[in-house]
Amino acid sequence: MSVSMIVLKPIEGFQYADVLHSVQQASSRAGIHCIHVNTCFNEQGELETLDGVLSEVDTETLQSNFERGIHTRTCGFSIERPTDTSYDSFTWLVQKKNYFWALDLQYLSGDFNFAFQFCAQYFNLEENSRDYLWIDDTEWVYSAEDMIWLSRQPYRPEWSYQKLTEEKT
Secondary structure: OOOOEEEEEEOOOOOHHHHHHHHHHHHHHOOOEEEEEEEEEOOOOOEEEEEEEEEOOOHHHHHHHHHHOOOOOEEEEEEEOOOOOOOOOOHHHHOOOOEEEEEEEEOOOOOHHHHHHHHHHHHOOHHHOOOEEEEOOOOOEEEHHHHHHHHOOOOOHHHHOOOOOOOOO
C-alpha cells in the first residue's frame, strides 16, 4: 500500500526555500538525513519542483546498505508550487480558503513511525503553525496543533489511519 502524507500550506507567502528549510530543520531535529535534493526548472528558468529523500542514514551509508541488501528506512519528498488550480482546492478538507498541496511525503512503504518522527518535528516549527497534514484518501486532517499534541504522547501506530485527538474536558 502506497500512501502519501501531504502537508497543506497557505498559498500566501509560499517560498520553496522556506519549505526546504523547514524540511531540513525538522529532519535534523528528528535525527533523519535530508539527502539527494534535486530541483527542476521550467522554460522560463523558474523553479518548478523540488524533491529529495529523507533517510535514517547518510548518503554513503544508504548506498552501502543498498549494495549489501540491507533495508534502510527512507521516504521521498517533493515540494510543489501553487498553480492556478491550487486556489480553493482543499477548502472542502480544511474549511479554509487557499490551502494547497505543498509538501508530499511518499514511498513510505507502511513505515508510518518514520514519517511520524519527521512530521512531529515539522509541525513543532513555528513557521508551520498554520499547516495541515492530510493522509491521502482520508476525509480528515491533522492541524499543526493536533500534531504538536500527538508528538507529546506515546507513539500510537493507528495515528495514520484513525484521527487521534486530545480529549477536551
